[in-house]
Amino acid sequence: MPIPHTYRVIGKIGAGNSGEIYKAYQINLGKYVVLKKIKTEIKDFLNNRAEVDVLKNLRHSCLPQVLDFFEADGDVYTVMDFIPGNSFKDYLDSGTVFEEKSVIIWAKQIAATLGYLHSQKPPIIHSDLKPGNIMLTPEGNICLIDFNISATLDGDTAWVTGYTNGYAAPEQIEALHYNQNELDHSLWKTIDARADIYSLGATLYHIMTGRKPKPDENGNVSDIRLTGIKINDIFAHIIMKCLEPDPNRRYQSAEELLNDLKNIQTKDKRYKDLCAKQHMAYVLVAGLMIGSAALTISGYFKRDVGKQKNYESYVRQEAQCISSGDYQNFETYYEKATDLIPDRLDAYYQKALALNKQQQYGDSIDFINKVILSNDAILKSGSSLNDIYYLLGNSYERMENYENAAECYKKAIDIKPDNSAYYRDYAIAMAYTGNMEEAEKALETARENGLDSIDIDYVEGEISYNNGDYSGAKDIFADCIQKTDDDYLRMRAYIMECKCIDGQDDGVSGSDEKIQILEKARKELPKEYNIGILEQLAQTYSDLGNDTSDMSYYQEAAKVFEQIQSQGMGTYDTDYNLSVLYQNMQQYDQEETVLNQMLEKYGDNYKTYKALAYLEVAKQSQADNEGRDYTKFQEYYLKAKELYQSQPDNNANDMEMDNLQDLYEQAVANGWLSAS
CATH class of the missing domain: 1.25.40.10 (Tetratricopeptide repeat domain)
Structure with a gap:
């Protein structure tokens, strides 16, 4: 039987080690959910309804609720809550730098959640813990997604059907290689809860350092304290203990790990005592030096008046460039100002503000933390x-x-x-x-x-x-919108009004109301405050097009994306979304123009060549079989494949590439192409 009519599938949003993942709308519940199609090798073990009920009965604030299971067209699906927010992978990819204090809080939440899963009867092993499977919710808490259903099927251990490089424990990798060559599933190797502990250590290592751990030939990972980051010594020891290649040398349970995380401050007391002693010594020395410093301090703060005026002029030019969106000339004034007086805050602040205004929030955070707050000269300048x-x-x-x-x-x-x-x-x-x-x-x-x-x-x-x-x-x-004259506050109020509509009604009627509000904001707000409005408006039009198949909504969405481009605020995603809209409207010439411009602006990206390949398929499908020419399709497909395979970690699980390969093989089989 097909997927029940109570689920409206929106589209595929990924694939994990245990199955493909789709976003859907549950009509009866009136909310978005996640449908996960379980892999065949796992589905074969799902013969006990009691095991299914174990997952349905999970209740934890850091886990999506499992709502249901059903079979459709021979496939088994699990239905879970859709979790809003972004994954830690999203943040890491954008260059976000996390404070250690926050990471420790999240580590305790994850360890507690793993302890809950491992305590179930039978235990549930996540088996694919990584930044991409940990969501940071709008409330600032974590939520673990995509845990492995197969983990309930063999007592205290879990079947191994996949792993992710850089995060999987050595025994998990070894088990998968063995299982792939063993036809008798009863002989398959399994993993236990300690594999999750290794994956948590690898994830924390990545979050703290910005890069995945790389084990040597013996499975040992370089000590996190040698990476150059500032990290509490006890927290570093905890992470490295999780990453022991021998599971017997790791934490033996999530509860043991959580206990150490909770007691970091207590275990670190000797370091605090040492810091207190050093601080006292500093106070004594500083007191002795005050008299001599008073005699010379005026010499350190004399500045050439002309130099100051030039600097302030450059900073004013920076501010004007931000106001007008002229970020190319902004860089010129920024370099002149910082070359002239490198230890004054003003020019650096304008740079961070420019990144923020361009919605490069991760870059702005990184710049402030690494360039400003880590610069002793700026911090000592008195700013x-x-x-x-x-x-x-x-x-x-x-x-x-x-x-x-x-x-x-x-x-x-x-x-x-x-x-x-x-x-x-x-x-x-x-x-x-x-x-x-x-x-x-x-x-x-x-x-x-x-x-x-x-x-x-x-x-x-x-x-x-x-x-x-x-x-x-x-x-x-x-x-607030009616009463305030503050454009920034009005912009925020418009966006929040739409979020309230999402909370009340996420259907077509709600989208229509959002469009009325956002179009009003689009007309009223000045350019510097409308980018967030335009992005929401384009997305809402696009969603309505998907929900209703009405091409006019796609046309309106395209106009909004074009406005974003004209304001100089376009990004790769803006252009890519615009190309998708043109294909939905079968405006292939416009789509091809956008994609070729993307190659010029952003350089080689497999997604661009992938889109060009799909474009060629659409164009050739309009011709008779005898008149089809798939030469360009072959060129674009092979280039996309080359780029895609050159970065397997970054481009994992793109099902559209698999579909593209199927189309290529069909073209060869039909004699439209010769295999290369």
């Missing part, structure tokens, strides 16, 4: 860092990393406690982390500091939204 921390918090907030955002806003408040806007955004970030008490407290302080009443209303709307009161929050945001 106030409140604006830097506020900008850093905003970049984290845009990436929905609300915990780090709140921490940065708090630092800005500590430096300048009379800025009510800092309290406003701190309150919003705390609301998204789920700490409503702290959010209300910050809002009250903002009131005391004279925060505008409309700003206060906006924050109350954010708090209502995070409490699930979508209708009440929507009314508040609509009222």
